[in-house]
Amino acid sequence: xxxxxxxxxxxxxxxxxxxxxxxxxxxxxxxxxxxxxxxxxxxxxxxxxxxxxxxxxxxxxxxxxxxxxxxxxxxxxxxxxxxxxxxxxxxxxxxxxxxxxxxxxxxxxxxxxxxxxxxxxxxxxxxxxxxxxxxxxxxxxxxxxxxxxxxxxxxxxxxxxxxxxxxx
Numbered sequence: 001x002x003x004x005x006x007x008x009x010x011x012x013x014x015x016x017x018x019x020x021x022x023x024x025x026x027x028x029x030x031x032x033x034x035x036x037x038x039x040x041x042x043x044x045x046x047x048x049x050x051x052x053x054x055x056x057x058x059x060x061x062x063x064x065x066x067x068x069x070x071x072x073x074x075x076x077x078x079x080x081x082x083x084x085x086x087x088x089x090x091x092x093x094x095x096x097x098x099x100x101x102x103x104x105x106x107x108x109x110x111x112x113x114x115x116x117x118x119x120x121x122x123x124x125x126x127x128x129x130x131x132x133x134x135x136x137x138x139x140x141x142x143x144x145x146x147x148x149x150x151x152x153x154x155x156x157x158x159x160x161x162x163x164x165x166x167x168x
Contacts, residue, residue, distance in 0.1 A: 003152045012143035016080035017088050021047035023078050024113050029054060029134075030073040031065030039065055045074065046109040051137050052090060055106040055130040058098075063132055066094040072136050085146035090138040097133040105133040 001009075012020075027045045030038050041062050043054035052074050056063050066072050073091045080086055097105055107123055114122050154161040 007149050010145050010148045019080045020078040025078045027074050027076045031062050053105050058132045067096045087144045089142040091140040092136045092138040095135045102133040
C-alpha cells in the first residue's frame, strides 16, 4: 500500500469516532448560502442518540441556511482514547428544533460544557438568545487520522516530527 493510500484510506473505528464526538470540543458547521457558497461557523455541540446538535438563534445565517436546504456538515477534530488524532466529518439531513424540544436539547448541550451549578443561569441567559437547536442526522461519516500522517512523515524525517513546527 502506498503512503498516500495508507494516510488517506485509514479509517477510525466507530468507538474512536464516538469517543471524539463525546468530548468537549468545538466543531465547525458548514451550511450552504443562497448563492451556493459555504458558510462556516464554530459551535459547541452535543452527540446524542446518534445525532449531532448545536444551538443558535433562528436569525443566524447557519440556522436559516440549515432550514432552507435541510442539510449541514459538521467537522470535529480531537484525540480518541486510543491515542489517535482524528478528524471526524459528518454530513446529513437537518431538523430545526423549536420551543420546549429546543430548550431540552440546548440544556443537555450546555450541561456538556458548563459547570453543573451554572447551567441553570446559562439556560436563562442564553435561552433568550439561542432559541433553536439544529439536529443533524448523519448520512455520511468520514474520518481521517493525523496520527497516520505523522507516522508516515516521521519515516522520512531526520528530526522528530513534533520538532518541525514553528512556535511563537
